[in-house]
Amino acid sequence: MTNNSDNNRERKAVALVSGGLDSMLAVRLIQEQGIHVEGINFFTGFCVEGHTHAIRKKDRDRPKRNNALWVAEQLGIKLHIIDISEDYKDIVINPKHGYGANLNPCLDCKGFMVHEALKWMQKHDFDFLITGEVMGQRPMSQRKDTMPVVSKESGAGDLLLRPLCARLLPETKPEQEGWVDRDQLLDISGRNRKPQMALAKKYGFTEYAQPAGGCCFLTDANYSSKLADLWQARGEKTYEIDDIVMLKVGRHLRPKPSFKLIIAREEGETNFLKGYRKKYISLNTISHSGPIALIDGETDSDDLELAARLVARFSSGRESEFVNVEIRQKNGESKNIDVVPFRADEIPQDWYV
Amino acid sequence: MSEQTLDARNLLCPLPVIKTQDRVENMKPGECLKIICTDHGAINDIPAWSRIYGHEILSIDEQEYEIVIKLIVGDK
Numbered sequence: 376m377t378n379n380s381d382n383n384r385e386r387k388a389v390a391l392v393s394g395g396l397d398s399m400l401a402v403r404l405i406q407e408q409g410i411h412v413e414g415i416n417f418f419t420g421f422c423v424e425g426h427t428h429a430i431r432k433k434d435r436d437r438p439k440r441n442n443a444l445w446v447a448e449q450l451g452i453k454l455h456i457i458d459i460s461e462d463y464k465d466i467v468i469n470p471k472h473g474y475g476a477n478l479n480p481c482l483d484c485k486g487f488m489v490h491e492a493l494k495w496m497q498k499h500d501f502d503f504l505i506t507g508e509v510m511g512q513r514p515m516s517q518r519k520d521t522m523p524v525v526s527k528e529s530g531a532g533d534l535l536l537r538p539l540c541a542r543l544l545p546e547t548k549p550e551q552e553g554w555v556d557r558d559q560l561l562d563i564s565g566r567n568r569k570p571q572m573a574l575a576k577k578y579g580f581t582e583y584a585q586p587a588g589g590c591c592f593l594t595d596a597n598y599s600s601k602l603a604d605l606w607q608a609r610g611e612k613t614y615e616i617d618d619i620v621m622l623k624v625g626r627h628l629r630p631k632p633s634f635k636l637i638i639a640r641e642e643g644e645t646n647f648l649k650g651y652r653k654k655y656i657s658l659n660t661i662s663h664s665g666p667i668a669l670i671d672g673e674t675d676s677d678d679l680e681l682a683a684r685l686v687a688r689f690s691s692g693r694e695s696e697f698v699n700v701e702i703r704q705k706n707g708e709s710k711n712i713d714v715v716p717f718r719a720d721e722i723p724q725d726w727y728v
Numbered sequence: 729m730s731e732q733t734l735d736a737r738n739l740l741c742p743l744p745v746i747k748t749q750d751r752v753e754n755m756k757p758g759e760c761l762k763i764i765c766t767d768h769g770a771i772n773d774i775p776a777w778s779r780i781y782g783h784e785i786l787s788i789d790e791q792e793y794e795i796v797i798k799l800i801v802g803d804k
């Protein structure tokens with residue numbers, strides 16, 4: 376039985392903050408009920424924040440910010456960013472509930488994140504969890520039949536409250552115990568975002584991120600096909616964080632199943648890839664200006680020559696008879712070779728990943 | 729003033745923030761942390777994170793490819 380003093384103490388909720396409008400609104404709704412809220416944001420390795428924006432030089436001038444941090448600042452809450460990228464691999468590689476339209480394992484992902492948030496909540500003595508989920512908004516994880524799956528499989532059960540659609544769902548513990556007033560929670564459903572816009576206006580949120588397909592790169596068709604190519608080439612579904620970062624950088628060409636080339640598209644990418652020369656064999660043109668390229672996979676000397684000819688194709692010496700290319704091993708040893716650049720029509724389209 | 733250095737070069741956001749957060753957790757108020765990074769997003773993100781937690785940004789030195797941010801750990 377809870378005693379009176381326990382009943383009267385300030386309740387604390389931890390919110391999954393993605394950086395989008397929905398979680399922002401969910402937090403505000405709960406703050407309005409006098410609850411202390413702190414946010415959690417998970418780094419999976421596939422987050423849309425950062426990645427490419429920072430690499431390409433031309434993108435640098437665009438105002439960029441971490442939306443989750445920005446949202447936390449607007450709401451006046453603390454934000455804890457937690458790196459779950461190692462454990463998250465298993466979710467991407469073996470999702471129990473399968474993938475969505477691309478390689479996005481949304482249902483497993485949500486369950487895992489809520490589970491991790493629950494662990495944080497218990498460790499820090501918070502009372503319940505909130506998310507910005509809206510019923511029927513996302514095809515996989517936010518359906519009437521899948522929302523209870525997330526509550527159950529995460530282990531959060533009735534400690535998981537979704538303020539934006541709570542009135543469409545069974546009562547949770549925070550409502551039953553009177554920590555929050557169910558009547559002040561909402562019943563938003565569907566993909567129409569008008570109710571959220573109206574609410575944003577009411578709260579004076581004028582600027583907010585509107586993620587189109589989802590909160591991560593796994594919902595992106597191009598990105599997913601590069602990841603699928605990586606798995607196919609390796610003959611197994613595995614990845615390291617460097618692999619998934621690389622999928623966002625440069626042009627990828629796979630002349631053979633055993634290796635692919637990652638060729639920088641501009642200066643910012645060249646500088647970024649240079650930082651990886653101890654982890655990958657790298658090539659760069661010496662006689663002509665050109666991009667740096669990394670080799671991912673296994674190569675013999677014929678493969679390296681072929682790779683050098685491809686890199687030469689993307690250098691300013693593409694029309695020259697020969698281009699001198701430096702091939703540098705991971706240990707820093709290098710040798711130079713003269714190669715004939717590929718002609719544009721000699722590169723099969725299906726080499727482009 | 730004691731100063732620690734965090735090498736966050738070649739890490740993409742939000743990793744420089746995560747590394748900063750983890751390092752600051754084990755530092756005392758008043759201590760200085762120098763963060764070296766290459767992701768220009770850190771110029772916005774580390775100050776935003778610092779404002780949320782009440783840490784003070786001492787300087788941001790933006791060079792061509794590297795950025796050096798110094799912060800003073802605030803009261804916890």
Ligand code: SF4
Binds near residue numbers: 480516588594
């Ligand atoms: S879009 Fe990505 S981060 Fe969001 S639920 Fe789906 S898999 Fe998880």
